[in-house]
Amino acid sequence: MGYITFTASGGFSERFINLCSQNRVILWDIKNIDGKIYANTSIKGYKKIRESAKRSSMKVRIYEKHGLPFFMNKHRGRAGFLVGLVFFLMIISLLSTRIWTINVVGNEKVTDKQVLEVFKDLGVYSGARISKINVEDVQELAKSELGDLSWLALNIRGSAATIEVREQIKKPKVEKQNPCNIVASYGGQIVKLEVYEGQVNQELGSAVAKGDLIISGVIENLDGSSELRRANGLVIAKTDRVLTQEQSKTIRRKVPIREKKRYRLIFFGLDFPLFWLSNNNENAVYYKHEHRLVLADSILPIGFAKEGYKIYDEYDINLQDDVCELIAFSDFTKQQKEKLGSIEILDEKIRIEKNEDKCNIKGVYVCKESISQKQEIFVEN
Amino acid sequence: MYRNKEEKSKSKSKVLSENLQIPQTISRSTAYIELSGNSEAIIEGCKGVLEYGDDIIHLNIGKNEVRFSGTDLVIKTYFNEQVIIVGNILTIDFS
Structure with a gap:
């Protein structure tokens, strides 16, 4: 645990070294500097060295002391320091038996949160005791819980756990090959018609309403018999679409008027509050935000959380004309993107109407889009 | 006899x-002597140190004696008849 560097001088240095060897005293780094011997020996060895020194007429002096026993002896009067040191060593030894970080790798569709929640239920979480984790059992159970995975492994190295997953590649959906017709999914005028399979029922340029038959899956043969096929084709039509958006000039808004908050300390799975927090208001909304320490891209199980209640008050706000129009137009644009985003627009007319209470936006569009919709033919056996 | x-x-x-x-x-x-270049020598079967300085180390190896001369010579360890000498060894003489 500790060793001593000593000096020996004044006598027969060679005899001294030989006597030490005979008395089974281990010496190392023996240097002869200007007739003075500098060497290292153990504490036990130094106690035995006196006899060799006496017989070789050497004077031995301690030069330096190294190691924990000397350090402890030096600080034996400082009880607080020793208690702190012991406490520190205990904390270190305790923390080294726990999981600090958990990383999930290899997942694309299954989220980290989903994986971590399942593992948490199985006892693998930040702060969990490593010795209590049965890796094989956890892997087996986690895989059955997370059904979308083809392979899963839990690797614990030191205090860091890594969950490696491989997701299943689902087999592609094969389109049913039952006989069907093609009908119009939206009313309009047909501008392009290509039939790949089936019997055409409409002409190019004809107007169709929603649900009208365009390509039939029932094919009549020359001998009068008929057979059922799966109709297939491309039907492009010119359609008229209308979008409207209404925005009231009076809106109801929630505004936070009061907030009660407190901080919580997170330490290896423990989560305890630092202050008192109470709430009597039923309408208060609870919130909690966690902040963890990050070390080299790893989230540590140490941090703090801020939680509290926000009390809101609801009241009406009267919007100015231009603000009302702006909100209405913003919502109208969103709606247009959602409904007509994938459709070619040939012409559009947008009208904005404003009155005392509200703002209306109406858009009339001439579009060019595919209106073919497959409709299965049910055959009674 | x-x-x-x-x-x-x-x-x-x-x-x-x-x-x-x-x-x-x-x-x-x-005695068994092993050399690593001219910077380290391991001697097994050393019966005693006859002379010790930073430029000369003279050892008793039973029937013979061996003398290492050089510069900055240090006995790294001496225990159980085994001596390790480190430093810049220039010559080794047996007598």
Whole structure:
């Protein structure tokens, strides 16, 4: 645990070294500097060295002391320091038996949160005791819980756990090959018609309403018999679409008027509050935000959380004309993107109407889009 | 004729190692010296240090004596008849 560097001088240095060897005293780094011997020996060895020194007429002096026993002896009067040191060593030894970080790798569709929640239920979480984790059992159970995975492994190295997953590649959906017709999914005028399979029922340029038959899956043969096929084709039509958006000039808004908050300390799975927090208001909304320490891209199980209640008050706000129009137009644009985003627009007319209470936006569009919709033919056996 | 039992057993072990063609160091009657370049020497079977300085280390290895001369010579360890010498070894003399 500790060793001593000593000096020996004044006598027969060679005899001294030989006597030490005979008395089974281990010496190392023996240097002869200007007739003075500098060497290292153990504490036990130094106690035995006196006899060799006496017989070789050497004077031995301690030069330096190294190691924990000397350090402890030096600080034996400082009880607080020793208690702190012991406490520190205990904390270190305790923390080294726990999981600090958990990383999930290899997942694309299954989220980290989903994986971590399942593992948490199985006892693998930040702060969990490593010795209590049965890796094989956890892997087996986690895989059955997370059904979308083809392979899963839990690797614990030191205090860091890594969950490696491989997701299943689902087999592609094969389109049913039952006989069907093609009908119009939206009313309009047909501008392009290509039939790949089936019997055409409409002409190019004809107007169709929603649900009208365009390509039939029932094919009549020359001998009068008929057979059922799966109709297939491309039907492009010119359609008229209308979008409207209404925005009231009076809106109801929630505004936070009061907030009660407190901080919580997170330490290896423990989560305890630092202050008192109470709430009597039923309408208060609870919130909690966690902040963890990050070390080299790893989230540590140490941090703090801020939680509290926000009390809101609801009241009406009267919007100015231009603000009302702006909100209405913003919502109208969103709606247009959602409904007509994938459709070619040939012409559009947008009208904005404003009155005392509200703002209306109406858009009339001439579009060019595919209106073919497959409709299965049910055959009674 | 052998003068004593020890000499007799040594001679026997020498004859045995010669006949079986195994290294004589196994019998421990001969010192074993291993060199790593000219910076380290391991000597097994050292019976004592005869002279020790930073430019010369003179050892008793039983029947012979060995003298290492050089610069900055240090005995790294000396225990159980094994000595490790480090430093800049320039010459080794046997006598």
